[in-house]
Amino acid sequence: MAVYTHVSAEALAAFLHRYDVGALVSVKGIAEGVENSNYLVDTDAARFILTLYEKRVAADDLPFFMALLDHLAARGLAVPPAISDRDGAVIQTLEGRPACLIRFLPGVSVSHPTPAQAQAAAAAMGDMHAALADFRRTRVNSMGIATWRPLLDKCGRDLDTIRPGLFDRIDTALATVEQAWPLGLPVSAIHADLFPDNVLMHGDSVTGLIDFYFACTDVRAYDVAVMHSAWTFDARGENPDAAVGAALLAGYTAAFGLSDAERAALPLLARGACIRFLLSRAWDWLHTPADALVMRKDPLAYLRRLDWYEAHPEAFA
Structure with missing residues (x-):
């Protein structure tokens, strides 16, 4: 995860209006990683991850990734599928980038695994x-x-x-x-x-x-x-x-x-x-x-x- 593309609070609030996820409360960029731009988004209803897909992730590949995550989630695995908006769309455009709102999962990544x-x-x-x-x-x-x-x-x-x-x-x-x-x-x-x-x-x-x-x-x-x-x-x-x-x-x-x-x-x-x-x-x-x-x-x-x-x-x- 990383932040390459800046998303304004106004653009994000308008983006969230497409969903039934509540109103924007706070947003914070996630600096780790090298692939995409990621933000931790809190609304008055829940917490989400907003991902904007940068150059290394081809837009044409996103349906494969989304289908795979949906497949695993449907079988009960703890993975973060993307959330559909009110029209059933999963892949959006935000700040000129393909973007998805993704279910937040709790937990931490370990640095020195036992x-x-x-x-x-x-x-x-x-x-x-x-x-x-x-x-x-x-x-x-x-x-x-x-x-x-x-x-x-x-x-x-x-x-x-x-x-x-x-x-x-x-x-x-x-x-x-x-x-x-x-x-x-x-x-x-x-x-x-x-x-x-x-x-x-x-x-x-x-x-x-x-x-x-x-x-x-x-x-x-x-x-x-x-x-x-x-x-x-x-x-x-x-x-x-x-x-x-x-x-x-x-x-x-x-x-x-x-x-x-x-x-x-x-x-x-x-x-x-x-x-x-x-x-x-x-x-x-x-x-x-x-x-x-x-x-x-x-x-x-x-x-x-x-x-x-x-x-x-x-x-x-």
């Missing part, structure tokens, strides 16, 4: 995958393996300004991952970005899964690998917590299950996840202005994860 929290969050992912088994809409992964080499080439030798030799390091690692990328594993709708800040918790209980704007159709076990790479390490990509990693796998397996083929593929899928997030962070690092409203994330945190996964193929045994 094994119990990792197990609960992974079980919630497993429940999500089970609920999506009959979800028929599809969306190509906009940050899938087919995009990694073009993004590497776009970053080019500028990567070496982040760390000397970084381009060649990723070029070699990506070639290995591309050659061995598993085929034939189960494919479904996945979250593709289930970092700790996209899971709301109260104690050891999950109260919400949020930010589905990278959701897509891809290898289901890749979702587990992304989550493992995000939850098991500290913010610098160091100090992997074996207990957190084991609890995460246990929680997911108990809720949904992993086939032998999926488990065997996890080490490679995790390396792919590291390359994906390293490259997207590197692109932002190289092209985000120094005075931008959001903080750039260190791409080398995912190089450290990649180094660790290459050295520890037994991590998912």
Whole structure:
């Protein structure tokens, strides 16, 4: 979450008149994140999240995201579906951006997850995958393996300004991952970005899964690998917590299950996840202005994860 587009109180009040949600009481920008503009909106009836979709989220993809959230909410999962206005419309326009008013979910995102929290969050992912088994809409992964080499080439030798030799390091690692990328594993709708800040918790209980704007159709076990790479390490990509990693796998397996083929593929899928997030962070690092409203994330945190996964193929045994 972040704030790129300013919304005046007058424009927001007029926007809310389209809904049966009460009158505007207060609004506050949410500064975290890098993708969209988000505001915490309080009315005299309830609390909501207002999201304005910036350049990275294509308007044509919004029906997929909204349908996926509606599908999960209808099956009782704690996700934040968008709210329809009086005419039944979900996707609006505000300040020249596609916009949605979204149900607010309680809870906090943990910075240093415990094994119990990792197990609960992974079980919630497993429940999500089970609920999506009959979800028929599809969306190509906009940050899938087919995009990694073009993004590497776009970053080019500028990567070496982040760390000397970084381009060649990723070029070699990506070639290995591309050659061995598993085929034939189960494919479904996945979250593709289930970092700790996209899971709301109260104690050891999950109260919400949020930010589905990278959701897509891809290898289901890749979702587990992304989550493992995000939850098991500290913010610098160091100090992997074996207990957190084991609890995460246990929680997911108990809720949904992993086939032998999926488990065997996890080490490679995790390396792919590291390359994906390293490259997207590197692109932002190289092209985000120094005075931008959001903080750039260190791409080398995912190089450290990649180094660790290459050295520890037994991590998912």
